[in-house]
Amino acid sequence: MTEPYAVPVPRGYRVGVWEVRRPIATGAFGSVYEARRTGVGVLPDTAALKFLPTGTGTPRRLAHLRELVEREVTLHRRLRRPRLIRMYETLIVDDPDRPALDGATVLVLEKAEGSLAALLAVEPRPAAGPALLAQICEGLAQLHRAGWVHGDLKPANVLLMRDGSARLADFNMAAELEGTHAYSPAFSTPDYTPPELLWSEIGERGRRIRPSADVWAFGVLAHVALTGSFPLPGGTPTARRDAAVAFARGADGLCLSPELPSSWREILQDCLTRTHADRIGTEALLRRVVTAAGTARPPRVLRLRGRRGRHVRRTRLLMSGVLATTAVAALGYGIGALAHDPPRTEAGATLPKVVAPATYGAPELRTDQGVPPSYRPLIVDAAHDCPHPDVTPALVAAMLKAESDFDPNLSDPAKDEFGIARWTPRVLRWWIRPDGQPAATIPEPPFPAAVSIPAMGRYLCFIAPNLKPGLPGDKRVLIAAAYRTSFRKVNGANGVPPKYRDYCARVAHYLKEYTPPGRK
Secondary structure (H helix, E strand, C coil): CCCCCCCCCCCCCEECCEEEEEEEEECCCCEEEEEEECCCCCCCCEEEEEEECCCCCCHHHHHHHHHHHHHHHHHHHHCCCCCECCEEEEEEECCCCCCCCCCCEEEEECCCCEEHHHHHHHCCCCCCHHHHHHHHHHHHHHHHHCCEECCCCCHHHEEECCCCCEEECCCCCCEECECCEEEECCCCCHHHCCHHHHCCCCECCEEEECHHHHHHHHHHHHHHHHHCCCCCCCCCHHHHHHHHHHHHCCCCCCCCCCCCCHHHHHHHHHHCCCCHHHCCCHHHHHHHHHHHHCCCCCCCCCCCCCCCCCCEEECCCCCCCHHHHHCCCCCCCCCCCCCCCCCECCCCCECCCCCCHHHCCCCCCCCCCCCCHHHHHHHHHHHHCCCCCCCCHHHHHHHHHHHHCCCCCCEECCCCEECCCCECHHHHCCCCCCCCCCCCCCCCCCCCHHHHHHHHHHHHHHHHHHCCCCCCCCHHHHHHHHHHCCHHHHHHCCCCCHHHHHHHHHHHHHHHHHCCCCCC
């Protein structure tokens, strides 16, 4: 494994009829493994097992987790639809000899090949995008017809199956309608949240939400999939949230890409309206999306090649004890699935391989030396956005390792440094925006990796050409030294200042580790 798994499970471990074969993904609260069925039965030959560890927490947190799992399980028991990821069964590990696993909840899920987020990370405007959008919209229509709102539609919650079809997943935020509204937990992903919910009041039952919230989220997702950009301006989620509020109040407009075909532009304009009442209904949206995608019905877009145990006690799906303490993000696979064999059409032609974050940028950044897969796209893209040859993915990764050990939650108030790249807020202000303009105000921590890593790339790209020619030593290490102090001090010291030699030695060590053989 390239990073610590939240729930380490050895190869060959048996849970029910399932035998663990290999890791797929991990997140903060659970880990997903590919498993094969070991006996005869009606269940598939392979599945994805999501292990959710036994944990502790405050009564308030446990009550909240119980609510989340009950939302998911209730939806799964009522809906069995082709555009929703399937859950086959729920198991509880009973293995006192393995304290780290004993009591863990295991969700047996339909196995996916990856996610839309992983696909977009390597192919920002995939050729299959329109057909996938038709399938995603079909899934939303199925949910809404059944009286449910998804509540957190985004690329990470769209899984891609072996046959290339799309499935909606992660129903932690899903809520059943009560008349025109449902009540959803009071949090979601800001970039995909409609403006009316950004300032809505939160009651005891959560936040009132309508199906039109999913329609807004679909409009954002479609713009991202078709153009590689968001439909509202801003280099960070916070800036785009502020732009959404300004848009809803009539102070600003949308920023739809000129690359959008006219048919899609009209659809997105009807999804991304200032008020929920003006938004297109889901059924009408589905008809228009299918037409714009050029499909009589949402099709399968690719065809990919493919192919009873111990330590378990079965449990009812809606148990209130152990399951409630462990259920978090039950259907999201966390970090993207690992890539498999190159997909082929039925005629045998090889199609572009969907590369997940675990292997993103492999020619320039080794995959076997502990760089967390979830940060690989950010690291590689931050380096690629800079034309200077010495700003490489390996340099960015080595510096993040030396700065924080890849800890996105690092907080060092004594030094006024925060986040994975140890940003000082007053310095980050100058590099947080991709347009080269300083932020209007000094940003406040915490700084997510999606902000910190691109900003590091911009700063390194500024430093590199400002180092004077002829300085002794590895130019990349000198860039790292200037990041810690300034290019002027590195130039003045004619190399790495003595105070930063230990730091630069660590960067040099990790540079060597992370650079693939045969590359500089």
